[in-house]
Amino acid sequence: MKQLNLLSISATLVLATGCASSPAPTVQTGAPASTQVSKTSQPADSVIEGNFPADSAFAKIQIGMTQGQVHEILGQPTDTKTYQTGKAWIPFYFGPDTMRTDEFYKGVGSVTYTGAGIGGVHWKVYRAVYNSAEDGFAK
Structure with missing residues (x-):
């Protein structure tokens, strides 16, 4: 009986620590103020970076956007x-960050999405990197 109680307490602690929220994402150089999004559901290292022109389509990308929204903007x-x-591979992790997808846009840069968890895959922008020298292919 004591082992069962210890097991249930351990499982509760694991689940409680896995549900802790992370700090808001950051936006680096070149990003206009409109891309500074405070989404506590995104990992702390979420970022939009690069020296992109403020009037470019890339400037409209924001942390937490869906894949469909990005495709409407960038194609x-x-x-x-x-x-x-x-x-x-973490036992009892039910969060959304178990899979990632990188999309490469020739001459524009790359967008990384995070997703997959209980209930299916729901891709959200995790990181966007503007790079006018991007060749457009996965390495």
Whole structure:
């Protein structure tokens, strides 16, 4: 009976620490003030970076946007790459960051989405990097 109580207490602690919220994402150089989004549901290292022109389509990208919203702005990517994160292997982790997808846009940069958890895949912008020298293909 004591082992069962200890097991349930341990499981509760694991679940409680896995549900802690992370600090708001940051926006680096070149990003207009409109891209500074405070989404506590996004990981702390979410970022939009690069020296992009304020009037470019890339300037409209924001942390937390859906994949469909980004495709309306930038169009279809040149190439994509999907992979699992280490969180996919954590027992009792039910958060949304178990998979990521990188989309590459030739001459524009790349957008990384995070998603996959209980209930399916819901891709949201995790990171966007403007790079006018982007070749558009996954490495």
